[in-house]
Every structure is written in structure tokens, then in C-alpha cells.
Amino acid sequence: MDPRIEEYLSENREHHLDELKQLLAIPSVSALPEHKQDIQRAAQWLAESLKRAGMEQVKVMPTKGNPVVYGEWLKAEGKPTVLIYGHYDVQPVDPLELWETPPFEPDIRDGQIFARGASDDKGQTFMHIKALETILRTTGSLRLNFKFCLEGEEEIGSPNLEEFVAEHKDLLAADVLVISDTSMLGRGKPAICYGLRGLCGLQIDVTGAKADLHSGLFGGAVQNPIHALVELLASMRNKDGQITINGFYDRVLPLTEEEKEAFRALNTDEEQTRKDLQVPDLFGEKGYTMVERTWARPTLEINGIYGGFQGEGIKTVIPSQAHAKITCRLVPDQDPEEILALIEEHVRTHTPPGVTVEVKRFDKGRPFITPIDHPAIQAAARAYEKVFGVTPAFTRMGGSIPIVETFDRLLHLPIVLMGFSYPDDNFHAPNEHFHLECFDNGLRTLCYYWYELEQAIG
Amino acid sequence: MDPRIEEYLSENREHHLDELKQLLAIPSVSALPEHKQDIQRAAQWLAESLKRAGMEQVKVMPTKGNPVVYGEWLKAEGKPTVLIYGHYDVQPVDPLELWETPPFEPDIRDGQIFARGASDDKGQTFMHIKALETILRTTGSLRLNFKFCLEGEEEIGSPNLEEFVAEHKDLLAADVLVISDTSMLGRGKPAICYGLRGLCGLQIDVTGAKADLHSGLFGGAVQNPIHALVELLASMRNKDGQITINGFYDRVLPLTEEEKEAFRALNTDEEQTRKDLQVPDLFGEKGYTMVERTWARPTLEINGIYGGFQGEGIKTVIPSQAHAKITCRLVPDQDPEEILALIEEHVRTHTPPGVTVEVKRFDKGRPFITPIDHPAIQAAARAYEKVFGVTPAFTRMGGSIPIVETFDRLLHLPIVLMGFSYPDDNFHAPNEHFHLECFDNGLRTLCYYWYELEQAIG
Structure with a gap:
């Protein structure tokens, strides 16, 4: 990487932080209609910032909701294209009285910048703009092509992102998607999240x-729907915590030795987790560690159950109906539709006598993974190492990130989740902040990343 | 039986019905405080009626709630004593607009007397008084000793009966308890109910x-309490509908061949029941008919279950808690306390890992049976045969009658349930009525019964 880059970043630090303060001062709360104008102001601000950074074709693109800010730099002829996703909307700020300084009057103290959106996700989005600006100003060019897709509805569930991406597949076409909207494991512990679980529900x-x-009168004459339901549900899992739906695990990608080693290296304290959750024992699929089970193994959870009498005491009723809600967390290469079909088949073949059973399908989302050994992941690892002096942890997440699922499904491209905040940066809570060391190291890591990525896939 | 008795009953029929109308005209609704005075009036009316019939020591005895009317005739020296239970309180009458004639203006039409309480239980209680009055007036004496215990709180769950019986064990001491508060199987189909199931709940x-x-985040890390609960509940019953709680059936009295034959003789139409209930199949413990299962076999029913999310759609929660409510219907000689202890032991030994389980005990009542071949039952059967020309059906009931359980537990005496109403007499509903043929035949049956009973046990 060009040595002038580090120099430029140091020289312009105060200037960059002043700019970030401007962005953070705009109360672009997507959940509250009274901030509609602020959303527009934030989008415009980013558009201007992208232009100043050297991006072209910059536009504030309308959706049915809040606009998407787009910008591109496509002069690296024949080179791969990186799509950068970020979001400029923020969470509401209540309870306001718990903020030590007003949420939209950014304040730097103790090496941290306090403001709503400082870490989630204005701060991290801003870093991406400044990283490219820095490279362009110092070297005059970029070695890869870049596109920005900056959303204004992430905190309300991205209701219009899917349609936007589907309608602009060509505009957004890229070779890698990079998102900085997650956390490191802690101070000095960078992490690359390379996989998320999918979901299906019924x-x-x-x-x-x-x-x-x-x-x-009827106890002994008819099947009790609650009893039928518990029998049916109990048949879906064995004592070892394994799901007994026929074919459930068929498409599950086994963990590689490299992944197992990466998870072991995290040294997760299971006993501490057990204490924190106040359970007598942790429990899950036999033969796997807790980290493996929550990140890389599928689950079937009963999220709700109800039927019959729920009041105080006892009522001697055989209810007419009983209900359960189930979601599965899925891992690559499980297919949500296929898993739903397998569960329906299980229900069909395991329905106890004397009752009828209906299944309703709900939400679903595909699991996502960019293998650890993918060049885009390995390049990111090298960039982190350069700046932090340690190999980043390779992590997966047990949950789903809807935007990742959307991009994965519609654009089919490797996705690299490079978050620079700390887990205790108060995302969604009062006194949200971003550590300036994260800002500094993150900016440098991104600059290194584009260099390493070009070396790897350019 | 003395032939003058039948004659007397015919001659005094109009007079008896007029008296019954007086009793039915008193709106002694125990559930409504505004009828407190009417309750007292009904109690006084019965006390006067008992005196006129020839009973002695007649008193309206206070309880914490409504009074008990007591009367006795104990001059059959050295002979057994019969305790007659009835209740003079009635159900509320709403919806009033559905009554064809006002509920407390007794009206005779189409061979039926319409009024609240006509069958449940003023009509049947009144018959017991008139039967003894008839025998005394015609023969000058009774061949057995008699005691009346007429309650005013049956329709609100007899909250003070237990204490009353416990405090007056000597006063109420008897050799047989007779209750007329149930139904025949239909027109011309008398029935003697000789057993009831007990209950325990948790x-x-x-x-x-x-x-x-x-x-x-945690799917795969911890036990899901709903899953633990369904696993625990499912372990309590097998596919054949048998309860798998260790020792659950140990004390169950097997059905005798005589009982099985009596039940078969009912010719119950299981297919009709299936259609009426709109279930794909009936279901219950393998190896027994529906009648056997509902009357003479114990059950374990899950009456309610709840935990986690119950709203529309899906919520990806692992709830902290899950709950179930269970009651068992018990048969002789199961002991409710023992069954609760067995279930608790099952819970203890079948609690899945990763959760804690607590059990709360609720209501319980002992099952009751007076064997078919008991002389008091057989004498009743002969009395029915004399009047109806058919052997009565020997039935049991799947439910519990709390007063029966109370008397059984506190007084330990054979109990004969001789009901004279029809199943469609609108107990608890608008247009409650009592067929005059039931009134006539019932009175005669009772007179025959006291004769037969004296022959059998006198």
C-alpha cells in the first residue's frame, strides 16, 4: 500500500472527524415520520460527500420509502467491482434522559465520539467514503471499481430494499459486497463474519x-389436541438434541477442520454463558460445541405453544384446538422451502389419530456463507493483520441479517462483513458511541483491504 | 308393598303437584345475592313440608352460607338408616327471553311441569318428601329410619357442605345415602349410576x-422450555393411549364381567358419537370400548398449555418459561394423593436437561363406586323393575359430583344415585321442565325402593 495513505489519514484526521460530526448531527430517524426531512438531508449530505470523494453518477434514488444514495467509480478497466453497502438512517433515541450528551450533538470524550449513529452505521459508512477519498487524493486512482449503495430504512427492516435491488440488478452488479455494520469481538480482536444462518417458520x-x-364426560373418548400436538412436536427431536425430521441434515455443509479450529481459537467460555443465562446446563445437538451449534448447525425451535385453559388453577376441559409456532435456523446449503416441505411431510406422517393438523408457512430466508478460504475473505484477513497485528477471528452468526440475505439471493456474490465497532458501543441504546481507535484503525484497514483485494482478485 | 300406597298417590296427585308449584315459585337462585330472602323462604317451605310429612327434629341449620334443612324419622328401632340428600337452590334463569313461560310461574303443559328447578333438584327432592309422607299416611309407619339433608348451595359448588358434614357426622350417620339429582338414559330407560370418577390436577x-x-443468537445453545415440556408431556402417554406414569394403573379395579355386560347392554353408538363430535376417529386407551374408557378407566388430560409467542405470524424467541395444566380422571381404587405423587416422580425422572421443572398440586377428589351387587343397588334395581317393567341400566359417570365425593369421603357409606329426569329436561337452561310421568313413576319407585331395601338390608 502506498505510504502516503497513512500520512494523509493522520493529517486529515481532525477534518474527517469534523465532517463525521456534521453527518451525525442530522437526526435521520427512520422510524419516526417527523424526521422525514432529516432523512432527505442525510441522503443529500452523503451524496455531496460521495461527490467530494471523487465518486461519479452520484444520485439520491427514490424508493417507495426513503431514498437510496448511489455513487460509483468505474475507471479501473477490466478490474473487479466492489459494492459497498451502508445505511444512513438511525434508531430512535428514547429514553432521551439517559443520554449524557444530546444524541444529535456529537461529542468527543475519552477517545470516543458519542452520538446516535456513531457506530450504527453512519460512522462505519462514512469511513468507507473517506477510505476511497484518501486513496484517490493520494494516488490519483483506485485499483478496483467501486459502487456505493447507502440505504435509509435499515432500522425499520429495509421494507423497500428488496424491490430496489431487484429493479437495479445491473446498476448494482459487482464481484464482492462489503458491509461494515457488525462488531469486532472486542478491543484488539477484529473479526470477519463469513456466515449467517437462514430461517424458515411455520x-x-x-x-x-x-x-x-x-x-x-369425554376424557377417554377422544384424542386431546394438546396431547396430539405434544406427541407430534416431541417426535421432531431426540434426546441428543438432534432433529429427527427425515432429511433435515441432508444438505448441511459439514464444518471444515479450518472452521472448527477458527471457532476453537475463540476460547468461548461455555460455563460463563451458562451462568449468564442462569440455566442448569447448556443443551444442544450432541457432538458439537456451543459455538458450532449456534453458528453452523441448524436448529428447530418451538417459539410458541398454546391451547386450552391458561388461567389460574384448573379447568377440566379437552380443548378443541392446540397450536404451535416453529422456526428453524438454517445453515448452508439448506433450502428454506425444502425444509418446510420436509417438516410438512413429517407432520403428515406423524399426525396422531383422532385429530386433523394444518400447517401454515411463514417467513423464510436463505442461509449465507462466504467460505473462509475465499480470496475476498483472505484478503480482508491480511488487511486486519497489517493494522491490528493479529489474525482476525473468523466468525459466523446464529441469526440472520435480512439485507445480507436479500443481496445474497438477488445478486449472488461473495459478501464480506467487516465491522469495526466494539460489542459494547451501545447500538440502539442511549450513549451510542464509536471509539476513535476503531475509526482510525478501520480506515487504515479498509485502505489496506482494497490493496490486498486487488492483489488477490484483480 | 302396601297396595294402599299406589291408591293414595293417585288420589293426591293434584294436591302434590299444587304443592310442588308452591316450591317451584320461590326463586331460590343461590348464585345471586338478591335472592338471599328467597333462599330462606325455600328452606322454611321445605322444613314445613318435612314436618307435615311426619318428619321430626326438623330444623333449618345455618352454615357460613345458605342453610341446610334437616329432618328425621328414627322410630324403626334396630333398622338401618337412609340419608336422603337433595338441594333446594336453583340455577340463574338468564337468558330470560328464551323461556316460554316465566321460570318462577310453574306451568303444566304437554304432560310436563315447566319451571326453574322442576327437575334440578326441587322436583326430585320434593318426591322424596312425598314418598315418605305417603307411606306414613297409608301405613302409619316406616320400615327404615330416614334422615334428610337438603342443601341450598349445590349450584354454586357446595362451598359449605364439607364443613357442615364434617361437623355433623353423628347427626348425618346412616347406612345408605340416596340422591336423586341425575337423569335416566331416556324415556322408559331408568338408570342407576353406581360409580363416578375422581379427579386430581396439577x-x-x-x-x-x-x-x-x-x-x-442462542438457538442451539440452550434447552428450549417448550421443547422440554412437550418431551416431558409426551413421555406420559404411549401411542396406544396408555398412561406411562409408573404405577398409574396399579390400584385400578378391573371391570367385572357383569359390568362389561351391563355397559354392552347400553348399545352405545360410537359412530354416532364420532359424528356428533366431528372427529376423524374416536381415541382412547387400547383394549376398551368408549363407554369403558369414559366411565371406568382413568385418564390423564392436558387441559391447557402455554409458553412463548402466541400472536400472529412468527417471533424468533426461545421463551424463558412454558406451562401445562393436567388433570387425571381417577377410578376406584386410585388415590388422588398417590397419583399426584406418581406424576411428580415421573416429572422428576423425566425432566429433560437444561431446565428446571416445578409442579403445583390442585383440586382433587376420590373416585366413588357402590358395586352393582351391593344390596342397596340391587334393591333399587328391583324397585325400578316393578314400576318401569325393565331392568335399569347400571351406569357410571366419567365426571365427578363433588357432593358425592364429599359424602363418600366423610361418611364412608354406600351411595345410590337414582335420578328420575330425562336427559333433555333442560337442566341449567331455559324452559327447564320435569315430565309428570317421571314424577308419577319416580314417586312409586321410591315407595317400592324403601320396601325392597328393607327386605334386603333390614
């Missing part, structure tokens, strides 16, 4: 007799 | 982590 409705029955 | 509370968890 509801099971069991119906027995046409109405609730008196258990004195 | 609640199971399963606790996992200290708070609800996100299934993305």
Missing part, C-alpha cells in the same frame, strides 16, 4: 372435536 | 434461561 394447528369438551 | 412450570432469548 405454524401447526391441531383440531379435535368441534368444540371444547368436558373431560369428565 | 400444573407443570418449566423454566429455562432467566429471560426470553433470541433464537438466532
